[in-house]
Amino acid sequence: MALALTQGDPAGIGPEIALKSWASRVEAGLPPFFLLSDPDFLRQAARRLDLDVPVRAVAPEEAAAIFGEALPVVPLARQVSAEPGRPDPGTAAATLESIEVAVELTRVGRAEAVVTCPIAKHVLYDAGFRHPGHTEFLAALAAEPGAEAPLPVMMLWSEELAVVPVTIHIPLRDVPGALTEDLIVRTARIVARDLRERFGLDRPRLALAGLNPHAGEAGAMGTEDRDVVAPAIARLQAEGIDASGPWPADTMFHARARRGYDAALAMYHDQALIPIKTIAFDEGVNVTLGLPFIRTSPDHGTAFDIAAKGIARPDSLIAALRLAGRLAASSRVST
Template identity: 50%
Template sequence: MTEASKLPLAITMGDPSGCGPKITAAAWRTLHEDMETGFYVIGDPALYDCPTRVIEAPEEAGSVFSSALPVLDLLSQTKGVTPGQADPALAPAILESIERATGHALDGSAAGVVTNPISKSVLYRAGFSHPGHTEFLAALCESHTGSPAYPVMMLVGGGLRVALATIHVPLMQVAGLLSEDLLTQVAQIVERALKRDFGISQPRIAFAGLNPHAGEDGTIGLEERDLINPAATKLRASGIEISNARPGDTVFAEMLDGRFDAVIAMTHDQGLIPVKTLDFWGGVNTTLGLPIIRTSPDHGTAYDAARDGTARPDSLIAAIRLASEMVSGRGRHV
């Protein structure tokens, strides 16, 4: 067992009005007999409907995990939480949980971070200035290391690993955002993660095309000819095994058939639709390109399910398991 694999994972509280508390307790009930080091959550012990034990530091989690959910108490104002009712007053506690979990991973107290869902609109109403969750994590990492972080979103589920070249941008803007340099950088980050975190010694990556039929030799769009394929040529010259643009309607089936280890999609929905179709409940969002391991459920706060008590923990459980596998993979790669 490597040193990192002896450490617990840090789970963030997420929005306590959302599904986070219920799915965290359910994940502990599912995993507490199966994980040697386990995880701890940074939140309010009163939120969790399972046995809990307050810990003072991450290193105490391992001895507690098999009998109770270890909780590092925020000591922040999370009283009066109403499931399903968004509340900007909770924003400081939500952000503090993320900050502390990230700090633990950066200083070597935690093996990685698994983030529960947050609502950006709730945080924006409280003055949050980052575009989203991932950008906030990247800023925290940059502040700690002094080096820029280049986060890349990868979805894992249904037998697919799909990284995104662009994320939450209007479809009409995608072509203008794509560049040879961007695609080269994304592919390099994906290739490094496949080796380091997923234990794939010779990764095979595919670029999905932006246009139907991958542009049909420039007759249905020029982005493949002018941007994607030149990036692929440069990457292959550097030793990375990557395809030219493949038609988006077949490339995911090619991965399922074993031809590729990951696909780089050009747009958010191009990448998420196949993953969510194949594994709607168990997909995982992982952030590549950070100095820490970070995974997350591939869904939002699910306020309705939190209010009704119907939130499912499948994706959080999968995120915890994937984070543990990435810790082991990174340990083997060192």
């Protein structure tokens, strides 16, 4: 069986990094994957980039067998046509189809995991997309009929650091109001569970950052850490989860501090993403926890400005494919 790789926005760097990842499959030690896209579009992209990557249309079950000799592409129902660097809402239907099919194939056991190339939300919005983003769309696809969608948790992972933002894509001024004891507890439970079940950690150690400078200085610099974060940590500890904090965020991410935990929970987006993008800019992986299937993604966007220029680095996609393969293998062993 192989991993299902979605095409992402075809006007971005997704086609280039997918082709380059396959070309690096041996030295990178990649597990077999197939790309959900248009084979003719990929062939054109390979010619434009002067990449010697043969492309073969396959069924998902054939991908692993031919992965060594050609990039397996499972054709979409829609043709794909895009001008590099020129985002177009007309491509949105194929982009969404790629995601939907990848999820369905994974859920029915025809693929081992979902790996997603970057999308541009504004392109999808212009085409009528109604989900806040990629992760929320995946959560909606994961929901059982008539049931509430699961809470998706975004973890940015590298060998050196794993971070989880409790609140994500909201303005900074809205964070204190959105940050609740229940949200912190629900998020940390999912992180602890997935670190155990998918990453194989017997007793994951979670370090929770404070919201305010110096974790609030006992209420002198804001009361959220005392009144919201600390009670959440106490609840987690009472449940047997190894959670500590709230810690001042400015001293949580140096090398010695990182040895004391397996994942850091930050209270807002940049508090989490600045350290990991400083430490592992090219190798960071976006992992969605809390879904009934494995999903990883490169930790970067569509980069329309460099699309088809031959300079996009596939490092983060390679890391995402490698991690998805590792998690899938761990799941096979545990079952």
